[in-house]
Amino acid sequence: MTVPLSEHEQRVLEQMEKALYAEDPRLATQLKRTAATGGPAGLDRRRLAVGVLLALAGLALVVVGVMSQLIWVGAIGFLAMVLGGAWAATPTSRPHLGVVGTSGTVSHPAGKGRRTRKTGSFMARMEQQWDKRKEQGPY
Known part of the structure; x- marks a missing residue:
């Protein structure tokens, strides 16, 4: 049995969706596409x-x-x-991991089975991601 959301709950849900789109539009687009296709x-x-x-x-x-x-x-x-x-x-079946582009599309690397060596250490990449997030601001 499903219970419809109250007006207050619908407004809160819409605010949360807008905040998600503002904070990370690529993730929001990917989640919306996954939900529309029935998920993994x-x-x-x-x-x-x-x-x-x-x-x-x-x-x-x-x-x-x-x-x-x-x-x-x-x-x-x-x-x-x-x-x-x-x-x-x-x-x-396991979903294949891919790279989400700026437009929200997912592309799969050519060498799907092979591991590619990235430049820099794990900690250096984490620090770069942290710096990018700090530059973008909280929302």
């Missing part, structure tokens, strides 16, 4: 069912391991629970 790859029902069943089987093994005082059975059950939960929670 979702969960597959079959994958979710298998993961939940594996987690439940793992829980049963943990209980059996505790009751029979066999630690290794409980450890295997715990491992099955963790793997089942992770399997159920992972999306079917």
Whole structure:
């Protein structure tokens, strides 16, 4: 059941959207595009069912391991629970990372599988990003 927003809540939401567009228009555009297309790859029902069943089987093994005082059975059950939960929670396909341009479009680098070496150290890049944000101002 969905409850409509009150007028005050709608105004606050609009103010938050305007602040987001003012602060980071590229991010706002990308979020809007992602929401319009239904978001990144979702969960597959079959994958979710298998993961939940594996987690439940793992829980049963943990209980059996505790009751029979066999630690290794409980450890295997715990491992099955963790793997089942992770399997159920992972999306079917991983979204590919890209670079957001000034116009808000996403471009994928040509060497998608290869890691490119950037100039400067990690800390130097972080300091440059920090300086850019300080120059842009708070909003």
